[in-house]
Amino acid sequence: MNVDPTKVASILQRHRSFVLTTHVNPDGDGLGSEIAIEDWLLAQGKDVTIINFSPTPLVYRFLDSRNSIQVFDSSIHGKVISGAEVVLVLDTNNPDRLRTMKDAIMQSSALKVCIDHHLNPAPFASEYLLDDEATSTGEIVYHLLRKLEGEHLSPQAAKALYCAIMTDTGSFRYPRVDPETHRIVAHLIECGADPVAIFQEVYERWSTGRVQLLGKALAGIDTSYGGSLAHLTITREMLRSTGTLEEDTDNFTTYPMSIAGVKAGILFLEMENGVKISFRSKGDVPINMLAQEFGGGGHKNAAGARIFDRNLAAVEKDVLNAAKKFISP
Numbered sequence: 366m367n368v369d370p371t372k373v374a375s376i377l378q379r380h381r382s383f384v385l386t387t388h389v390n391p392d393g394d395g396l397g398s399e400i401a402i403e404d405w406l407l408a409q410g411k412d413v414t415i416i417n418f419s420p421t422p423l424v425y426r427f428l429d430s431r432n433s434i435q436v437f438d439s440s441i442h443g444k445v446i447s448g449a450e451v452v453l454v455l456d457t458n459n460p461d462r463l464r465t466m467k468d469a470i471m472q473s474s475a476l477k478v479c480i481d482h483h484l485n486p487a488p489f490a491s492e493y494l495l496d497d498e499a500t501s502t503g504e505i506v507y508h509l510l511r512k513l514e515g516e517h518l519s520p521q522a523a524k525a526l527y528c529a530i531m532t533d534t535g536s537f538r539y540p541r542v543d544p545e546t547h548r549i550v551a552h553l554i555e556c557g558a559d560p561v562a563i564f565q566e567v568y569e570r571w572s573t574g575r576v577q578l579l580g581k582a583l584a585g586i587d588t589s590y591g592g593s594l595a596h597l598t599i600t601r602e603m604l605r606s607t608g609t610l611e612e613d614t615d616n617f618t619t620y621p622m623s624i625a626g627v628k629a630g631i632l633f634l635e636m637e638n639g640v641k642i643s644f645r646s647k648g649d650v651p652i653n654m655l656a657q658e659f660g661g662g663g664h665k666n667a668a669g670a671r672i673f674d675r676n677l678a679a680v681e682k683d684v685l686n687a688a689k690k691f692i693s694p
């Protein structure tokens with residue numbers, strides 16, 4: 366584990382052209398980290414292209430005030446990626462999560478730098494800046510920018526990093542939040558991040574359909590193992606009838622966890638070609654081990670998996686059965 370930003374800071378200083386990317390279905394942490402680093406690199410007069418596999422979800426578009434985030438298209442971006450001196454991979458340590466961008470990046474002769482806070486990094490990068498104790502990639506990027514810039518971060522970077530940390534900590538309430546997290550966000554506010562505006566952008570811009578989708582999902586919430594496991598299921602039909610998208614289910618895992626006595630919560634989301642599963646747990650329940658049984662992974666208390674070409678009912682049954690040993694030891 367390399368938590369010292371010195372080496373990556375010098376890579377950012379030394380090189381001229383950069384490609385920044387993050388995982389499929391990007392979140393506030395991946396996008397905020399990209400924007401904060403982009404802002405610093407542009408201020409130094411360097412070439413920066415942000416290329417993501419997925420489009421930016423609507424709620425995070427406010428971060429991209431330069432409108433610079435591009436959606437990967439191999440016919441356009443193959444050259445950009447092969448010609449860059451450095452590719453920064455943010456908020457994932459597994460190139461499979463870059464989907465079809467993986468090959469373009471791995472074939473590029475660019476220096477590959479991975480900045481991330483997840484467990485079990487894959488051996489694909491030339492340089493790693495990793496801290497699996499960090500609340501977010503945004504927190505790691507904060508220390509990197511402090512190393513580069515000192516005390517004064519730009520308002521744009523402060524906003525992006527505040528959003529990264531706020532979203533990855535569930536608004537400052539997940540277990541890894543500590544006094545240091547609050548000192549960092551206090552400094553980001555001093556640098557110009559507006560907590561009220563950022564919260565409203567991310568959490569108070571739901572469509573009516575999204576609230577209706579949550580209503581349908583909550584109506585079907587179910588518990589098992591004496592109330593210690595709760596799960597929610599979202600079907601294609603529920604998305605269709607409310608006019609919503611998969612990204613509208615972000616953070617729905619909060620709701621099973623709010624039931625008294627629940628130690629773990631699972632969200633099953635029916636995709637076009639399989640099932641996306643989000644896992645949450647409290648305390649010592651290692652829910653990432655359950656995710657691993659289904660080809661996924663993550664943190665002890667938050668993990669995910671995707672299962673392709675199996676139907677929802679079969680996946681639900683297998684996952685709920687397999688959960689038993691973690692819930693009721």
Ligand SMILES: [Mn+2]
Binds near residue numbers: 394501502533
């Ligand atoms: Mn993250």
